[in-house]
Amino acid sequence: MAIPDATREALVAFDLESASVRELNQRLHDAGEPQRVRVLGPGGRHSIAVGLNGEHEVEIEGHVGYYCAGMNQLASVLVRGNCGVGVAENMMSGTVTVEGSASQSAAASARGGLLLVHGDASARCAISLKGAEVVVRGDVGHMSAFMAQKGTLVVCGDAGEALGDSLYEARLYVRGEVRSLGADCVEKELREEHAEELAELLERAGVEDASPHEFRRYGSARALYNFHEDNLGSY
Amino acid sequence: MRESATFDREAIAEIQRAAREGLYDIRGFGAKRRVPNFDDLLLLGASVSRYPLEGYRERCATDVTIGTRFAREPLHLEIPVTIAGMSFGSLSGQAKEALGRGASEVGTSTTTGDGGMTPEEREHSRTLVYQLLPSRYGMNPDDLRRADAIEVVVGQGAKPGGGGMLLGHKISERVAAMRDLPVGIDQRSACRHPDWTGPDDLEIKIEELREITDWRIPIFVKVGASRTYYDVALAVKAGADAIVLDGMQGGTAATQEVFIEHVGIPILAAIPQAVESLMELGMHREVQLIVSGGIRTGADVAKALALGADAVSLGVAALIALGDNAPEHDAAYRALGSAAGYYDDYQAGLDPAGITTQDEQLAARLDPIAGGRRVANYLRTLVLEAQTLARACGKSHLLNLEPEDLVALTIEAAAMARVPLAGTSWVPGVSAGV
């Protein structure tokens, strides 16, 4: 998704220096029709645009705190800055775009929709992922995709230690270096069907400077799926 | 022949099992060994210095409101007894429906578990508490908004510091779909939440949940009883509306035997710590305290309330009311290597009572309507018993029971519950004197 034109008009402005996050969220929750809102002065505040349920377009001018766009449904949220812990946590659908970087646990347990981070994402990116798509143009930190069950994580940069520890069926694609793999996470062959899936996702995410065959695919070895004494070293 | 107290039959059998299998023993149910519990406390009924209330005519009220601190819509329960969180997955759909029916009939709540909210449970529970667990299986904002309260689970009494567990034969197609897992795997749940660690960040998480639900509904924090004094203070500081405190006797669907038996403290010892902590913060009765872990009778209910709880919660007891370990299944239990009254293999999913199983044929044995009636009967009995005892102590409301209505039969119970040894004024560790 291309970054929306900054000169777009007809956006309602909402300044968090004078109004509260509570008012912003309530207004968006109550709206019967999709809203287009530009949020000013976020100042690292928490829980901005959480629990949205509608095709709203929210543009946030600045840095946000924890859980921005938490449990998002259908809305498009754009953060022109960095975000704190848990951006788009448990997202159900819609799109969240972060122009800056994201702190820990980005897209934690997210079930659907797309999170695009232009900068880096920190530790535990896509932890407990449950079906969403996460694309990070920069690096991700350690323990990313920990216990990721379903969905796709694409990292254009490097991944930190213990990528995909205790991975289930989520698919991981990393273009750069993986510092180390977590328990039960192994490199897998990137076949044509994966290249196609990846190409389609990169295009949807508006990533034009990376091509699928630059990536390596990682997935679960499925050896830890059932308790077995041979796996004791991994517990 | 003389049996060793250290290497008794059970210890020997367990060592032999470990040598065979090379893995810890996993089972359900709660701690089986004897620990100080409510049986070690007695209530002081009225006599000459105090006067009792007449049964029936003179009211002993039982209602309680949970979540008054911040929520616009706190829970109004007609009785101070709720049904604790148990997952669909660990329990059959029929069991969850029966619990909902029974609880609703007597005006109280049920709680979802580590698998998310099923439509049947929402439909059949008039008041439904929705758990937010480390696994986040099935978590979604639509269910959050349909819930009557949210319970952030830090831990449970059977395994404070542990996470959920469900073994492969219970990961049926439906369970797998709800939890986004492959069918038939052994579910490993996380023990920490994915997007917060610590009470300082829990505070921010609770605020997010309030924002998503427009500050409408109460947010509970559930902890297994461990360092309860600190945990309660931190839950209050993190912004909880109510605290659910689960003692070590609390049940589980599946966990390592060593975890069940050797981690956490009895609920008897935890309640006074929790109440002390709440009082120091000026929050007793402002942040409500719901306690669980081996509640069995109306006497347990009365004693827990006397110690300062606002309500109690039932897990294992509710399953037994449904039919778990019933004598009519004895032959079936024996075929599984157990017997009625001993069965604890909830993890196996082979429950002949149809409660802790995902097998369709077995689950079909449990009629949700009949089961619901049994649960309602049991809950009513608990409350009637508690009222009887409370009236005998001169109380017109169950919540007017207080610690001074209690004495202990043993020194351990006296020390843990912080009430005097019967016939004395001695509270070990607190006061001197006979």
Added chain:
Amino acid sequence: MCGIAGIYTKSPALQARLGERLARMLEQLSFRGPDSAGVAFYRDPAPAGSCKVSLCASDPACDWGAVAAELADAFEDASAPRVRASHATIVVAAEAQEVQAWLAAEHPELRRMSAGAAIEIYKQAGPPAEFVRRFGIEELDGSHALGHTRMATESRVTTEHSHPFSTGLDLCLVHNGSLSNHNRLRRKLVREGIQFHTDNDSEVAAGYLTWRLREGASLEQALEGCLQDLDGFYTFAVGTADGFAVLRDPIACKPAVMAETDEWVAIASEYRAIAALPGAEDAVSWEPEPGRVYVWGPTHAAHAAGPDGAAGPASPHGPASPHGPASPHGPAGAARRAGAALVA
């Protein structure tokens, strides 16, 4: 569980307003730390051969002037006390060790909060906003400062239990997290002669650093030692004579955000505390990596070097937006570290 804040100034203008800036940060951190607050300011250095001590009296009627006079008698000279609420700082013309020994013997009722050339520690139980007001934190200037707001986990809420903890001359520690092996470690440190005044886990971490430094380790080595010898969750910020150091445990669940502009380098538990600083919108921000010791100060060269001398580590946060440098990767990462260096 707590909030950490720190500011290292790069400009004289900011030095004059350091207290104001830190106070704003503490405000933002008071939700995650409502029980008590404390600061360590590095300012107004004592001349060579002298030391500055920060003391706390539980008696509100403490006669600080008399104490200073006694110190002036015992040693060549002592300044008039500068009093802030229950604390006072006094500059004494002698080495810190001698002064501390004298105070321990002659005035055991006074709690010794810090000692060194520039450090001043103030801390108090109670809401952070009240602490800031009572101690006049906004008036303070300095080259750098650390602040802390506390949510007590397993020990009591008292002034002694508050952070920062002094861990040597011009050295102090603040901690966000919860240790799990501090009790046994405390007993070992007591046998090594380290004194403790509380059952607080953070105090044990501070005592551990004191011990390692006493035994000849550098600050970097002592912090590396934490990774081996301390168990649990922690973000540590250590105030040093000319800057500060940061360390996160290898699991790194507790938050830590750093940010840098031409005027300052800052650390905080939550970005919104950094957002309170001037120029924050355009700051480069990043998160310290787990298990890695970071040390900042003018004596460290202005480039990044990894442990083997190779180019810097996995890049820190680098917004690709108009608000920061273009690319997160490569040489821009090194440039971002101007004024900071990684431990070799």
